Amino acid sequence: MELEEEKTLKDYLQVARRRKYTIIVPMLVLLLISVVVAIALPPVYRSKATILIEQQHIPSDLVKSTVISFADERIQQIEQKLMTIDNLNKIIEKFGLYPNEKKLLTSSDLAAQFKASTTLELINADVVGKGKSSKATLAFTLSFDHKVGSTAQKVANELVTLFLDENIRSRTERAEESTKFLQEEAEKFKVEIQKSENQIAQYKEKYSSSLPELLTVNMSSIARIENTLQQLQLQEKMLEERRISLGLQISATSPVVVDGGDGKNAKVESRASIEAEYHSLLKKYSSTHPDVKALKRKIEGYEEQKNDKSTNSQANINNPVYLQLQSEINVAGVEQKNIGQQKIALTEQLKKLEVNVSQTHQVERGYYDLMRDLDNQKAKYKELIAKSLEAKLSQNLEVEQKAEKFSLLEPPRVPEKPEKPNRIKILFVGFLFSIIGGLGAGFVAEAMDNSIRNHNVLTHLTGAEPLVVIPYIENQEDLNKTRRNKINFAILILLLLAGATVAIHFFYMPLDVVFNRVSDRLSTLL
Incomplete structure (x- = not known):
């Protein structure tokens, strides 16, 4: 029913008192679900490596490199070469990843899951040169997520090794291709020169008496x-x-x-x-x-x-x-x-x-x-010939790793804490949703109830003031019921505090340690 009178704080408190179970039960259910979700979600560990992009050691004025692409482009190219389905499935087989998923997913799906667990981020810096501001890639990070920290570290180390090797191989191969191309073109011109010299010799022989x-x-x-x-x-x-x-x-x-x-x-x-x-x-x-x-x-x-x-x-x-x-x-x-x-x-x-x-x-x-x-x-x-010699120097520059190269600045380590899930965040969000859900349930129940709760509503409906308003008189049974409700509420508060403590304990302690402690306690009791 629609009421036009304005509700006061006392009215809202009375509604909360009347609908306490309608509010508390959904709150407890949602809070319990959030606690279960926060605890049940498996931890995901992230092992991350930082790779520095070192500039060429020898000044480019003396020896120019044949690799002219930008570092970010080359990183993206290497990523595309390595992140193929065949390569990723070889890594999955090598480290025994996703043993349960192999029965249900195809090789393409497994590769997609591996890609989703891999993160590559560029570290850029603003560079000002010749009056223009631009971004230069100084380094990049490569990380891998897995539910086992040691496995995440091994896979991340494998990816870093592949990245470094592929960068050296691609740069050396490009330098060799440049040298080979220039040498082949020089040989072609050498043959053309010989042909031209033969033509001139024949021409001079033909017109030997009429030469300039x-x-x-x-x-x-x-x-x-x-x-x-x-x-x-x-x-x-x-x-x-x-x-x-x-x-x-x-x-x-x-x-x-x-x-x-x-x-x-x-x-x-x-x-x-x-x-x-x-x-x-x-x-x-x-x-x-x-x-x-x-x-x-x-x-x-x-x-x-x-x-x-x-x-x-x-x-x-x-x-x-x-x-x-x-x-x-x-x-x-x-x-x-x-x-x-x-x-x-x-x-x-x-x-x-x-x-x-x-x-x-x-x-x-x-x-x-x-x-x-x-x-x-x-x-x-x-x-x-001159360019071929320069390309040969550039090739030696790449072979001896004196040109721009990737250096491992921070190797991947075994993570001590999981990267996700954020259990505190899940509990906090679950707590907010439980409050909103409980209050929402109480508001809906109150809106659907057509009972007359006070004389103001009665006056609004009948259009006449009541002669006498008799207040509610509590008996012993009501007092006992109120006491029991307070005890239940206190117990509920204690349970919530205990649940929060357990959640925080799980968040800050690795899951395998918890499992080991639980197994040790069970063996002691048995």
């Missing part, structure tokens, strides 16, 4: 050959004039000396004299002039006459002057022939040199392209 470095030699050779040709032409001209002169002289000289004469009156025309006259006329007239044609026919017919009369003529020639002139004409002819052959050879050589010079610029372009590629490859090869 031979341009000066070719130009000087052309100038020298042209000068030689000019000299040969001058010599040829002089020989031609000499032959003409000798031809004129021999035409005026008799080949035979007649009876003591000097031979100047007997004339026999020779081929040399006719040719000399022919060349003399060519300088005055063209090749179509009648006199020139007549001399040309005479030269052509001279060879036939010479074959018929050569024996008689040679036998009849006895003029030494004629013979001398004829010999000089023959020598001049031989020299002219030699000069002609030299001119032909030099002209061919000049043409080749001119072709070589004309190709030089095109050959130079292709040659410089090949040389530029070769120079670039050599520069890249030198750069890779």
Whole structure:
């Protein structure tokens, strides 16, 4: 029923008195449940290790490490590598963890339970550099929870060992991979350099006479050959004039000396004299002039006459002057022939040199392209060799553990006290919930009760004041009942205090010690 009058403190005390059992019983039940939960929950021990991240011992300006990832990233990567189902199940088998759960759970569920018992926490610090604030990971903690303290310490130590070994292995492996990669790339460039050198050698062999470095030699050779040709032409001209002169002289000289004469009156025309006259006329007239044609026919017919009369003529020639002139004409002819052959050879050589010079610029372009590629490859090869040596130093740095490394600052120890559950907290929360539950039960019972407890309610319902209010008169039975309630309440208080003492005792004393003491007491009694 709904009442509009305001309740006073006295009314609430009366309600508490009336509903004392409705309030106390739920309070006791909830408090008992919290005590049972606080005592019954198995203790969980935590073994924790602290691992320090040491910076590189040798200055990075002297030797740079090939591992450039941040420490927190590397820690997360190592955690992902180690916390696989296969690795975790090997650890579970090694230390005999979760013997009861193995019958009910799969390997994945066991690994998930192991992960839930493992905690990794980073220890960061604020670092100010170059006007910017950032966080740097200085260390990290690795812990494992288990109901047996010694087992927790063994598993935590195993995890720490795996972390340290994996960090060394991963850093060394990364340094080796960097060194191997750079060496392989250097070898590739070495092969490319050899190919380029072979191409240049073939190119130089193909255009051996048109190479840029031979341009000066070719130009000087052309100038020298042209000068030689000019000299040969001058010599040829002089020989031609000499032959003409000798031809004129021999035409005026008799080949035979007649009876003591000097031979100047007997004339026999020779081929040399006719040719000399022919060349003399060519300088005055063209090749179509009648006199020139007549001399040309005479030269052509001279060879036939010479074959018929050569024996008689040679036998009849006895003029030494004629013979001398004829010999000089023959020598001049031989020299002219030699000069002609030299001119032909030099002209061919000049043409080749001119072709070589004309190709030089095109050959130079292709040659410089090949040389530029070769120079670039050599520069890249030198750069890779230098980087390979640096990577080798970095690898030695990792192998000798002179680079950034994980150092065990605080090894995992056997815990003396359980990490959880927090029994005091459970008891305190249970105590609060028991009070709330008891008061709530009393409030609900009072709200559902429609009984009239005082004259104010009666006045509100009837609209009229009662004539007389008779107070409740306690008899002996009521007094005895009140006394018994006080005794029961005192006993309840004592039980609560005893329960709290036992809970505190269990919290501060390891559970295995309690079990040992209980077993010793039972053996003594038996």
